[in-house]
Amino acid sequence: MDLTNSTADEKLTPKWKIWLPWVLAILVLAAILLWFFVFRDNAPVTTEYGEDKLPAIKVVISNGCGYEQLASDYAASLKDKNIEVMGLGDTPKPIYDKSIIVVRKGDMQDLKRLQKMTGITRWTSAENEYYNADFEIIVGSDYEEYMPK
Numbered sequence: 001m002d003l004t005n006s007t008a009d010e011k012l013t014p015k016w017k018i019w020l021p022w023v024l025a026i027l028v029l030a031a032i033l034l035w036f037f038v039f040r041d042n043a044p045v046t047t048e049y050g051e052d053k054l055p056a057i058k059v060v061i062s063n064g065c066g067y068e069q070l071a072s073d074y075a076a077s078l079k080d081k082n083i084e085v086m087g088l089g090d091t092p093k094p095i096y097d098k099s100i101i102v103v104r105k106g107d108m109q110d111l112k113r114l115q116k117m118t119g120i121t122r123w124t125s126a127e128n129e130y131y132n133a134d135f136e137i138i139v140g141s142d143y144e145e146y147m148p149k
Contacts, residue, residue, distance in 0.1 A: 056084040057106070057114050057134060064138040066094030074139045077147050081117045086133040096140035102126050106134030119146050 063071040071088040078085065101123040103111055114135055115121055139146075 051082045051113070051117070054082065054113070056082050057110055057117075058084045058086050058132075059114070059135045059137050060087045060089065060104075060131075060133045061085055062088075062136055062138045063090045064094060064096030064099070065141040065143070066090075067141075067143070070139055070143060074137070074143060074147065078118070083114070083117060091138060096138055098122055098142050099140040099146055100124060100138050102136040102138060104128050104131040104134060104136055110134060 061071045061075050071090070075085045075088060099120045099122065101111065101114060101118070101120050103123060103125040104127060106114075111123060114137075115123070118137065120137065
């Protein structure tokens with residue numbers, strides 16, 4: 001067999017003549033799928049709403065460290081946030097060094113929103129169906145970290 005005088009069809013066996021179009025079709029299909037899923041600008045469709053479209057989170061703010069007017073000052077600092085202050089108060093004992101969010105009726109999704117808005121990451125759960133707000137924010141001695149400057 002002379003390799004210099006043979007044509008391309010003579011070099012391929014009959015088995016390759018059958019499979020070559022299928023292999024090419026699969027490669028083209030793979031290239032299309034790669035473009036569709038990787039290279040195409042496909043921004044994900046989100047169902048998240050902006051904070052302005054969500055209902056306000058209801059909170060009670062408690063002074064946990066005994067500084068005068070701390071609860072009302074902290075409530076005033078939240079006026080531009082999507083937080084509805086339902087009440088102000090003091091804890092029975094001013095012993096809180098660290099601020100904390102107490103989950104009263106709220107859910108974890110609202111807790112995450114509240115944590116993001118306030119910057120307070122510590123939380124505990126003390127559920128009470130008769131409480132007048134979803135959350136209680138107990139402001140501790142570290143209040144300066146969470147007040148706007």
